[in-house]
Amino acid sequence: MYCSEKGCETSLIDTSWQQDIGLGVEWEEPRVPFCEWAGEMQRARKQEQGRIRREGEGQGVLLTFGNLDQETGEILPDCLLQTSQYYLDLLEVHVPERPCAPLVDTRENNNYLLPEPLGESSETGLVSGTEPLTPPHSDSTEITQVHRDTLADLIELARPLTQSLPDTAKFKQTFCGSEELSHSFLDANIHSSPLDNPNQMNSTACEETLSTHTQRDVCQDHTSTVTLAHTLYQDEFTQKDSSHTFSSLADSTILFHIESAIEPVALDTSLYGVDPPASQSEAEEAGHIHSDHTELFDLCLLSDSEEVESSSFQSCGTKAVPTQLTQNTLHEEAFHLSSRAQTASPPSPPARGAHRNRSTCHDEQHARALCLPLSVDDIVGLSADAFNEAVGDNELSQAQLVLIRDIRRRGKNKMAAQSCRKRKLDKMVDLEAEVEALREKSERGMRERESNVRALRETKQKLRKLYYKVFSQLRDKTGKLYSPREYTLQHSSNGHVYLLPRTAHMTRQAATRP
DNA sequence: ACGCATTGTCATTCG
DNA sequence: GTCGAATGACAATGC
Structure with a gap:
């Protein structure tokens, strides 16, 4: 117009x-x-x-x-x-x-x-x-x-x-x-x-x-x-x-x-057209730029993968893709980037608070980089049959197969570790509850034992008093009291009470022992 | 700086 | 023998 x-x-x-x-x-x-x-x-x-x-x-x-x-x-x-x-x-x-x-x-x-x-x-x-x-x-x-x-x-x-x-x-x-x-x-x-x-x-x-x-x-x-x-x-x-x-x-x-x-910009040099840093601060700034460069690459690939399956990954924003780059070039570069990320350099320390999602983001970035046909959630969440079917339906390269199985293994193991720890925690809670119940039961037993000991002591005291009371009322033919040291009272099964001399009683007891 | 808690990962065992 | 789940051990990270 x-x-x-x-x-x-x-x-x-x-x-x-x-x-x-x-x-x-x-x-x-x-x-x-x-x-x-x-x-x-x-x-x-x-x-x-x-x-x-x-x-x-x-x-x-x-x-x-x-x-x-x-x-x-x-x-x-x-x-x-x-x-x-x-x-x-x-x-x-x-x-x-x-x-x-x-x-x-x-x-x-x-x-x-x-x-x-x-x-x-x-x-x-x-x-x-x-x-x-x-x-x-x-x-x-x-x-x-x-x-x-x-x-x-x-x-x-x-x-x-x-x-x-x-x-x-x-x-x-x-x-x-x-x-x-x-x-x-x-x-x-x-x-x-x-x-x-x-x-x-x-x-x-x-x-x-x-x-x-x-x-x-x-x-x-x-x-x-x-x-x-x-x-x-x-x-x-x-x-x-x-x-x-x-x-x-x-x-x-x-x-x-x-x-x-705009002239074509070499992706391995700078997308931002920044001159080589002269000072340390500039070098640090260049480091930021380089980091953004790498991130941009992932995001470029994101737009590619969205064409394959738009539901798998969510775009993080508006990203411009250099028109000089073909998709194949991007995929190859992404593979190298992903390989480098997996094998070579250790990940830089993430920012504070980023630890929780670091691993997930890492896998997601790798999945994006290799254009996996499934999202990380699907890779991990699918059943074994569904996962194998999905892997079989999509002709995946060796690198993609390795990555998708690693993501699934790590994801499964992560969930397993979480459930394992939850079980361990639950078990510890149950054991603590059981220990508490046993402690209460033991305390109850102790209290009951003390009560029984007290009752037994009182009973023995009563029995002793009764014993001496009986002896105090027993008289021989001459009217003389029986000595509890020389005689003893025996209660038979038929309800009768016998007064026996202790020697006879001891002999009798020895005879009844096996 | 140190200890503790949390989380992810690997290696191994178990069913 | 294979596979997935379970778990101990370790490292990284945050508080």
């Missing part, structure tokens, strides 16, 4: 907005033409720039993690400036000598498509001081006037398309040190996702993610000097109508096809 007339970009975007409104998007504020909005944007930027200059102290603080762009007044980290300059250099050849028409989307031609330029325009009331640029493939009548720093901002906006941020948090730690800045990049990654790129986030997921981020952006402080211009651009959208943001961007197809301007 080309527009050759001056000012046509305004009508195009306005038409897009009108279409959105026609689709039911409510517009609470009076409609502001895009050109006016762009002018406001530029004025806001100028004000921001002036504020930065006034706030020398704050600038000093901000410059601790970034550099001040002399043209825009934005604070950019070094890496961004380098990358921005890189893309500027790539696009410098397209700088024309006269004002240009807006860039519009021609996806077939892979042309640039930019939002309405913030450059000079008497009709739109935009500020002056622009440096005209034109996209590739545009003829003399299809020229675009783009403010240089706006182009730089849009390059930054499009940068995630080609460099991918495997892990926003890691990116934040590695490059920015500023949460807001990293949010800007995350938003840029979302807002600039080409809908027609199969490697990018689909529109539904993008909209969902976008909704979350736009809500946050509405609450964001727009006076921050760290916010990049494209974030301001997006925030202006979200201020007007957060639900309108994506549709506006999508319907007007404000996309930035940068792939055509």
Whole structure:
């Protein structure tokens, strides 16, 4: 879709907005033409720039993690400036000598498509001081006037398309040190996702993610000097109508096809185009980058495996795959990566709190790397018959067979160890309960024994008293008392009681013993 | 720095 | 003999 007339970009975007409104998007504020909005944007930027200059102290603080762009007044980290300059250099050849028409989307031609330029325009009331640029493939009548720093901002906006941020948090730690800045990049990654790129986030997921981020952006402080211009651009959208943001961007197809301007990047060197580190800190940063590189590879393969079985693995985000890489190349590289991970280098110490899922993630990464047809859960959870059937149905390589059986063995053993420990724990609990019951039983026996001993002692005492009482009442023929030392009382089975001399009694007892 | 608890993994035994 | 479950031992990690 080309527009050759001056000012046509305004009508195009306005038409897009009108279409959105026609689709039911409510517009609470009076409609502001895009050109006016762009002018406001530029004025806001100028004000921001002036504020930065006034706030020398704050600038000093901000410059601790970034550099001040002399043209825009934005604070950019070094890496961004380098990358921005890189893309500027790539696009410098397209700088024309006269004002240009807006860039519009021609996806077939892979042309640039930019939002309405913030450059000079008497009709739109935009500020002056622009440096005209034109996209590739545009003829003399299809020229675009783009403010240089706006182009730089849009390059930054499009940068995630080609460099991918495997892990926003890691990116934040590695490059920015500023949460807001990293949010800007995350938003840029979302807002600039080409809908027609199969490697990018689909529109539904993008909209969902976008909704979350736009809500946050509405609450964001727009006076921050760290916010990049494209974030301001997006925030202006979200201020007007957060639900309108994506549709506006999508319907007007404000996309930035940068792939055509990017040279092939050697994957084994750097996907981020970082020069060899000169210092230790740079070397550490390079280590982060290399780590992201490896992670990116896994994620590249993830998109491949999703084609095989989309239900097995879940995507971790929007990842760009270098178009120069074929799937076979990726698979071969993934195999080497997986092999290296399995055999060579010991895993680096994971972050605190990552220990619990380390093993599972490790297996999942290997499964992704080798494109196993089953998820780790399925590999472990399937019955033996189902597992063998699944393995038999899918023609797996030797490496895949080894890996899938290792994953199953480890997973089974892991569950077995867990159940074993649970059983051991339960057994210990049962044994402790049994010990407690036995202890109580023993205590009861002891108490009963003591009670019995006491009763026996009392009985013996009573018997002794009774014994002497009987002897005290027994008299021989002469009326003399029987001595208990010389006589004893014997109770027979027939109920009679006999008084026997002790010698006879002892003789009798000896005779009855076996 | 040290001890303890938890978890994963390997080797081995058992059914 | 094979296979899966069970378990002891060990290492890594977190607290």
